Amino acid sequence: MxxxxxxxxxxxxxxxxxxxxxxxxxxxxxxxxxxxxxxxxxxxxxxxxxxxxxxxxxxxxxxxxxxxxxxxxxxxxxxxxxxxxxxxxxxxxxxxxxxxxxxVTEDTADMTMALILAVTRRIPEGLALMQSGDWQGWSPTAMLGGRLGGRRLGILGMGRIGQAVARRAAAFGMQVHYHNRHRLHADIESELEATYWESLDQMVARMDIISINCPHTPSTFHLMNARRLKLMKNNAVIVNTSRGEVIDENALTRMLRAGEIAGAGLDVFEGGADINPRLQALKNVVLLPHMGSAxxxxxxxxxxxxxxxxxxxxxxxxxxxxxxxxxx
Structure with a gap:
């Protein structure tokens, strides 16, 4: 039976x-x-x-x-x-x-790079311009973004996804830095050509792009709080494909509106599907509906x-x- x-x-x-x-x-x-x-x-x-x-x-x-x-x-x-x-x-x-x-390691890492490109190269703005019918043709000074090659990428959380992001970033010629609860083995660090920072504050202050790839736990809630966000360079951008709760979203919104951070690419949000309308209104932000593993x-x-x-x-x-x- x-x-x-x-x-x-x-x-x-x-x-x-x-x-x-x-x-x-x-x-x-x-x-x-x-x-x-x-x-x-x-x-x-x-x-x-x-x-x-x-x-x-x-x-x-x-x-x-x-x-x-x-x-x-x-x-x-x-x-x-x-x-x-x-x-x-x-x-x-x-x-x-x-x-x-x-x-979802590879899929989420792909989306992380997509968001980095979208923010730094202003892809949504270009798309909106084309869809509006207002484009008047090529101009030497129009829609200028930034080159990825040579930029410093700071990865917060160097687990499976963080390492997959590091490999992709290296292919774009980026300099890979990371902060993690535990330092990687020297062989992995060497393979990824990644620089470890014991101090998250010191890393954040020196990076051109910050990628959030750590899980949400009590110890990572608002890990990127208002104080730490203020350490970022005003021409830096932040990307999050992990969990919205890792970033103090209200503080991030205020700083983006004030031009204290150049841009953000977010696939996850602190309020889940309840998106801050002030965040939605910003042109220097790319928002996606939690598509990282989709x-x-x-x-x-x-x-x-x-x-x-x-x-x-x-x-x-x-x-x-x-x-x-x-x-x-």
Whole structure:
């Protein structure tokens, strides 16, 4: 007699290939709407599922977990970031948490370089000019941006994505600098031709471009606060494809409006989908709707990792991408 299949609830629409494979393997409840679940809906889902598959739009805090009951055994997150899940409380309640690391590394690094180019070469401004029909032809002084070659790039967070950004930046002739919680091994540093800064303040003050590639944790919340943003050169730009909470967005907006920072490229925002209208109105800012991991290939691979984590757990083993509090 075949073993009883795990009951799985998915909180958002996933790529069709992922949903189809889940149907084959598990007793899965798919989401008809692509709208995020409410808190009450997530709590109800946790009560009736062995496994919950949430995304970064689903906050799962201690109060919600305390209502989950005894059925829930695994939260298999669709995505690498897990700052929206109270992993510590889940662990205390005997609920495992897994994620999908490494899948979006190259895609996010590509988008980081796209934002750097978009801001420094004023691509959105040029696009808007062409779409308005007001372009009068080429001019020697029109739409002047800056050359990437020779510029100093300061990478904040030198994990998988930060290193992938460093490799791309080197190909553009940029000088790579970085600040990280732990210094890289000398061999990796040599391969990337990257200069380490123990002091984030000292690095920020000397860079032409700052790229945020660290996760959001209590220690990185507003790591780029008003004081640190003021250390940036007034002709420098900042790019964020990590988490919006790492930057004090109100302070950044004030400084961009005042010309104290030359520009910004943001794929993530402190208020999630609630974007500061003053930030939206600025011409020296490129805003994207959290597209860093938005490739067909990447989203399918994320789903494959979720399935492997659930299947391994169903077979009585530790999910390969289990997250434990000590990792945070």
């Amino acid at each position: 075949p073993a009883e299949r795990l009951s799985v609830v998915v909180t958002r629409r996933l790529p069709e290939v992922v949903e189809t494979r889940m149907k084959e393997l598990f007793d899965v409840e798919l989401r008809e709407s692509d709208a995020p679940m409410s808190r009450d809906e997530i709590v109800a889902a946790m009560k009736r599922a062995d496994v919950l598959v949430p995304t970064l739009t689903d906050t799962i805090d201690a109060a919600m977990l305390s209502q989950a009951g005894d059925k829930l055994r695994l939260i298999a997150n669709y995505g690498a970031g897990i700052d929206h899940i109270d992993v510590q409380t889940a662990r205390q309640l005997g609920v495992l948490v897994s994620n999908t690391p490494g899948v 490739t067909v290939e990447g989203r399918a691979e994320m789903g494959e990792k979720v399935i492997i984590n659930i299947k391994t757990f169903a077979d009585g083993h530790r999910p390969p991408d289990q997250v434990v509090p000590a990792m945070l």
